[in-house]
Amino acid sequence: MRFSGPRLIAISFLLLVSCTNNTNTTFHASHEERKKDAPFSDAVQVGNLFFLAGQVGIDGATRKLVAGGIQAETRQVCDNIVEVLAHHQMTTDNVVKCTVILADIKDFAAFNEVYKEYFPNKPARTTFAASGLAVGAKIEIECIAAR
Structure with missing residues (x-):
């Protein structure tokens, strides 16, 4: 069975809610100073699960979308994910689920x-x-990682 759009969001929400029963939830501050006041968390921890916010292909140094098309953007997105994971002492080996949205x-x-x-x-x-x-x-890619 395939899920997309609103159904996928609803399923993700139900997963999050089911994980929060009797488990502490931590909304982690961003590792990037410029994102400290963003209206979302780069990572939310529920027990041993980390829900990473979606990443797009913005280069942190230039604050611009990388040039070069889908492969360059995918590489930057993945580098951004690696950076968030590293901030929480994890690697892509900890990732158990990805949601990928292509234009x-x-x-x-x-x-x-x-x-x-x-x-x-x-x-x-x-x-x-x-x-x-x-x-x-x-x-854009968002991930769920387990530690």
């Missing part, structure tokens, strides 16, 4: 070439296309 499903094969370099353990994954990603991005 164009035709980019699936090109994205996958880069993605598999970062996630050799093959975490569970949902991939779908949607228009109108933040800052004109071609891709």
